Amino acid sequence: MYSNDEKRDMILIYGEKNTETFMKRLTHNYHVNMIKEIKTQRTLPEHQLFIIDLTCHDSLPLLKQAEKLGLFKSPFRWILYGPVATVSSFYFAVDSRVFIIEPDRVETIYKYSQKSSFVRDDVTSLSKRTNLMGATIKISIVITNPDSLNHLWDYRNKHIDAISKLNYILVHQLMSYLNASKEIIIQKTWGYKNQTTGLYSGMAGDLQKGVANLGGTPLFFTTDRIDIIDYIAATTPTYMKFIFKAPPLTYVTNVFTLPFAASVWHYCFVMVAVVVIFVYLVVLWEWKEVKFRKTISGKHGDTLRPNIFDVMMMEIGAITQQGSDVEPQSIAGRIIFIFTLTTLMFLYTSYSANIVALLQSTTDSIKTLDDLLHSRIKLGVEDIVYAHYYFENAVDPTRRAIYEQKVAPKGQKPSFMKAEEGIRRVQEGFFAFHIELNTGYKIISDVFQEGEKCGLKEIEYVNLIEPWLATEKKSPYKEVMKIGMRKIHETGIQNREIRRVYTRKPQCHTRGSNFGSVGLIDCYSAFLIFGIGIGLGVLLFVLELIAKEYFLRKIHTEN
Numbered sequence: 001m002y003s004n005d006e007k008r009d010m011i012l013i014y015g016e017k018n019t020e021t022f023m024k025r026l027t028h029n030y031h032v033n034m035i036k037e038i039k040t041q042r043t044l045p046e047h048q049l050f051i052i053d054l055t056c057h058d059s060l061p062l063l064k065q066a067e068k069l070g071l072f073k074s075p076f077r078w079i080l081y082g083p084v085a086t087v088s089s090f091y092f093a094v095d096s097r098v099f100i101i102e103p104d105r106v107e108t109i110y111k112y113s114q115k116s117s118f119v120r121d122d123v124t125s126l127s128k129r130t131n132l133m134g135a136t137i138k139i140s141i142v143i144t145n146p147d148s149l150n151h152l153w154d155y156r157n158k159h160i161d162a163i164s165k166l167n168y169i170l171v172h173q174l175m176s177y178l179n180a181s182k183e184i185i186i187q188k189t190w191g192y193k194n195q196t197t198g199l200y201s202g203m204a205g206d207l208q209k210g211v212a213n214l215g216g217t218p219l220f221f222t223t224d225r226i227d228i229i230d231y232i233a234a235t236t237p238t239y240m241k242f243i244f245k246a247p248p249l250t251y252v253t254n255v256f257t258l259p260f261a262a263s264v265w266h267y268c269f270v271m272v273a274v275v276v277i278f279v280y281l282v283v284l285w286e287w288k289e290v291k292f293r294k295t296i297s298g299k300h301g302d303t304l305r306p307n308i309f310d311v312m313m314m315e316i317g318a319i320t321q322q323g324s325d326v327e328p329q330s331i332a333g334r335i336i337f338i339f340t341l342t343t344l345m346f347l348y349t350s351y352s353a354n355i356v357a358l359l360q361s362t363t364d365s366i367k368t369l370d371d372l373l374h375s376r377i378k379l380g381v382e383d384i385v386y387a388h389y390y391f392e393n394a395v396d397p398t399r400r401a402i403y404e405q406k407v408a409p410k411g412q413k414p415s416f417m418k419a420e421e422g423i424r425r426v427q428e429g430f431f432a433f434h435i436e437l438n439t440g441y442k443i444i445s446d447v448f449q450e451g452e453k454c455g456l457k458e459i460e461y462v463n464l465i466e467p468w469l470a471t472e473k474k475s476p477y478k479e480v481m482k483i484g485m486r487k488i489h490e491t492g493i494q495n496r497e498i499r500r501v502y503t504r505k506p507q508c509h510t511r512g513s514n515f516g517s518v519g520l521i522d523c524y525s526a527f528l529i530f531g532i533g534i535g536l537g538v539l540l541f542v543l544e545l546i547a548k549e550y551f552l553r554k555i556h557t558e559n
Contacts, residue, residue, distance in 0.1 A: 045075050050066070050078045052079070053081045055081070067090060072098065074097065077097040077099075081101050088117075091114050094477060094479075095477070096110050108122075113136070129480055131179045134179060137178075137180045138212045140185040141167075142164055145160050145161055152165055152169075162502060164216075167469065170235055170488060170497060174488060177484045178484055190385070191205045191208075200228065204219065204229060204470075208229070210472055214471050214477070215470040215471070216469070218236050221465055222464075229472065232481050232482045232485060235467075235494060241437060243423075243437070246363060248362055248363070259358065260350075272315060279337070283311065283328055286328060286330050304333075319348075321348050359522055366457065366459070373405070378406070380422045381415060381422075382417070419439050423435075423443040423444060444456070444506055448506070456506070
């Protein structure tokens, strides 16, 4: 028994004069020297030429062995001497390079299919085999929604099975270009490997088993699929990403500190401290000055006392634009108070104007999967076959953590849902939905208000290039299909169908009118301050009660 490499080397012949000698050596098993000679001159398959004399009595067994080894497929080339009828039972496919030499002519011969008869062409017609003369091509396509079978041509519900509908049209154009008839096989899934048997399900399985010649729905490149199928053309700009509305700025930071630069805040604190000190000194002078004593004693209720806490309360009233029920009595004190109110009024106006703008602003802080994982945004995934596969089989630590912590936490129902439900939750905010972009943007265009289309963000989860059409491994139609798909691309048919079927990201035209109500999260800092104030007040009140009780008991004990 010999290996495939040895058998292949035994078939390779370098000239007509060697044929008889080689056949004798093969018949009598004197092949050792020939194998050694060929292996020392080994070349690439596309540079190998096989020459066979069909009048030799052992030529047919030799050709049968070559057929088993797959040597009639491209890029191997053959030159056969003798009548065509001798090899009529062999299948020289469309991609073969077989030349037949007869006494009066030299031609190329090939068959459109296993059952068809030989086509005999001039040797210059090798590049003109795109006319398959009605040969049947078996095409496997993926349909996830049964209703899509009713709308493969009419452009209705374009966002449902969009990739299948688009490529069904393109494959129809390809069959028209090749003059071939098609037989459609419907599958529910693209196909994934069974680790036990090594066989694939769905469309990939049809191509692996030879049930289909062409996969009519594109597949993503994966390392395991490269061994069972051949990719021929990129047809669809299909990408799967998380779509979400950029969260408000208040979601990630305290907007109440943002209106002023750090230097302005510093100057404001210094100014307030200086005003408190000067007002305190003026009030202290007023209470010691003889000419103000009578006035102060008559207006004791509305006169500012020389107490640092009273002065600070007056200043806080000015800062918050609430005014004060007490004031200095001297002209100097009133001048300081008036200019303090005026200065703080301008600062308050500037602060309020900036707050209004900031409350309507969004943040760009969520840019990566890691940012998404550690944000408070909830996640959801479109309930479709390939989404389950890529999320459930994620290996990368961040992607795995996203699935286990946010998509399918242990003990909770996994967040797989219909496209419409996921986009509705995106519209409500604080939700990122993983979906094929065409499907997502079609629904967004239909249900979002114009202002809501602004600030849409995307983050890629499945890091794959766009999907490609595929054929069975070493398909005889691979090259002619590649030529056909290139023609469809060059003539603009592919681009036209993409624009008709696929929905692009909605443009933002009315960002200025996108006003929303202020929510609790926007006022978080304000309520936090309020809560801290109440807590301190209650704490001091309790301490006062304790102190009062302590002193009352002490007085009672002393008496």
